[in-house]
Amino acid sequence: MTPLKLRKVAIDTYKENVAYLHRDCPLYHSEGFQALNKIEVRDGPQRQPVVAVLNIVDDESCLAPDELGLSEQTFAQLGVAEGTAVFIDHATPPQSLEAVHRKIAGEPLNRPEFLRICQDIVNNRYSKIEIAAFLVACAESGMERDEMLFLTEAMVDTGERLDWGESLVVDKHCIGGIPGNRTTMLIVPIVAAHGMLMPKTSSRAITSPAGTADTMEVLCKVNLSPDELRGIVQQQRGFIAWGGTARLSPVDDILISVERPLSLDSKGQMIASILSKKIAAGSTHLLIDIPVGPSAKVHTQAEALRLRKLFEYVGDRSGMELEVVITDGSQPIGNGVGPALEARDVLQVLQNDPHAPIDLKEKALQLAGRILEFDPDVRGGQGYRLARDLLESGRAWQKMQDIIAAQGAAASPPQPTALQYPVEAPRDGVVTAIDNLQIARIARLAGAPMDKSAGVDLHKKLHDRVTRGTPLYTLHAEFRADYQFARNAIEQANGYTIG
Incomplete structure (x- = not known):
């Protein structure tokens, strides 16, 4: 097969191996590669291949037709220099996908099946679409308690394990x-x-x-x-x-990267x-x-x-x-x-x-x-x-x-935020409810955790008596855009119920 010149593409694809091929690459037409196919990438016949999901590029300023681009994570895994001649081929679908299909159909899986699934996930043989199918199948079909045990064991066995040399940790x-x-x-x-x-x-x-x-x-x-x-x-x-x-239960990190956007x-x-x-x-x-x-x-x-x-x-x-x-x-x-x-x-x-x-x-x-x-x-x-x-x-x-x-103590503590806004009680009464989700959302919109000093400083808790105009909490934000996003959320719902 025709070699391609390796190129590092500065894109963080977050827990997913991604490769990039130009649409005018001869291999794209002759070998039948398509976007979202999984391919194997190697720099020699004896080397262990890296598996990646293929994306197709149309802009030669991003990638030339004789090049193969790899995302940051994939490039690091292959471990060779830019410009190296590499070869690509269609990836063989992981056999463990058969077990995923059975789980989708509502069947329970055994210990070896969970282990094979986790091994293939940690070796990047699953795309995020396939991981999503596995997660949804487990969520919708439900898991028996032994399946939870098997998945736990498999996630431990496919990563590192620390030993502190003591019987009570x-x-x-x-x-x-x-x-x-x-x-x-x-x-x-x-x-x-x-x-x-x-x-x-x-x-x-x-x-x-x-x-x-x-x-x-x-x-x-x-x-x-x-x-x-x-x-x-x-x-x-x-x-x-x-x-x-530490490489502790790395499958868990990969599953979470798919689970969170799906709100599973x-x-x-x-x-x-x-x-x-x-x-x-x-x-x-x-x-x-x-x-x-x-x-x-x-x-x-x-x-x-x-x-x-x-x-x-x-x-x-x-x-x-x-x-x-x-x-x-x-x-x-x-x-x-x-x-x-x-x-x-x-x-x-x-x-x-x-x-x-x-x-x-x-x-x-x-x-x-x-x-x-x-x-x-x-x-x-x-x-x-x-x-x-x-x-x-x-x-x-x-x-x-x-x-x-x-x-290693921090060199200097975070400074108070430039923008602060007191959120006041709209009427006299007692705090009867505080919405954890809304308070967390407001704090994130204000810039936390990226901006260390941003967030919400609570002044009143459940059952506290308040009068109109009493500060319930103070919003802290570093940047005007974040401050306005949080203010808009507060106007819709400030997270407090006054009864």
Whole structure:
């Protein structure tokens, strides 16, 4: 087959391999290549090919007819220099697609079938269209609890797995949906100050105004290599870092890249996503937080109980000691929504500041207490008191300072935003509801998490009495366009119900 000159195309195709071919390329006509076909790319007959989805280009200023363009991710995977002669061929469809078709028809899949699907996904043999078909099939047909277990195991087995060399490695995860719920940044220093091992790999925001990694980044570096993290955890017994530097359950990252734009939130996929990441991160004991509320991910107590049973089933059979707590998700936790505002809340709690948000402090102590009770030397029911002592004595604050220094303290904290707008109560009354989704949406429109200081600063919570003109919250934005987008959203619905 005719060789083509390799060209790097500076396009981030986000978790999908994409190749570009000019429409006037002789191979386009002679070999029957079409847009959205999958092709194999190699630089020699003995080399392992890279699989990519083909896009067709008409503009020679972008790509010449004798060139093959590869997106940034695909170019890095092929690992050869620009200008290298490469060869393309039609890709063989992955055999695991047969199992996907059976899942679409409503049939349950077994352990080997889930493993083959995950292997093909992580090797970029699936297009995003095929991944979407798999996700929709799992969501619409439903997943039996054994299928959730098989998917969890397959996602772990197709990535790296950390081993911290200890029998008790604790972790905590909230299923999300509650703005400002930054308890992790309080729990880690409390638990590490006690001496338990808590290496916390956290995510960045996908659809929320801030992830734990975004908020921690206000204070220190979070992009750290696995070797750097090992050194920190040996000294400090804990860290809070972005989990993207370690190849933990990489299939999960690819599935999420398709799941989020489709607004899919299947229970089976969520359980496999959370538990595969925690198992791969080397956790032995895990606390799951399920907030329940009208605008939370889980709306009813009955739904939360069903979800708890599924977590416990998969966790138990994966060899992990797991406890699930159901918490109040009726409103945001803390006062700040957005990285810098949430970091301020965390520091106020750690420093025992009288202005610290009580709800954030109390929830963090409750959860930290449950984690401390994983320690066989801590009697049941004593964890909360121990967590409170570690916080109020200043030991947790000292531990947090040590962790920040070990990870690399931020050179300068974010500055207050240039644009602020107080959102006032339209009438006298009592706050009867706060819409978590709308508050999060407003904070994102204001620029969070990309602009660290942007977001929403809450002044009133549920059951607070207000008079007309009382500030409910203050909008913070750095740029005029973001400020106006958020203002427009507030005019449509400010997120508060005054009864």
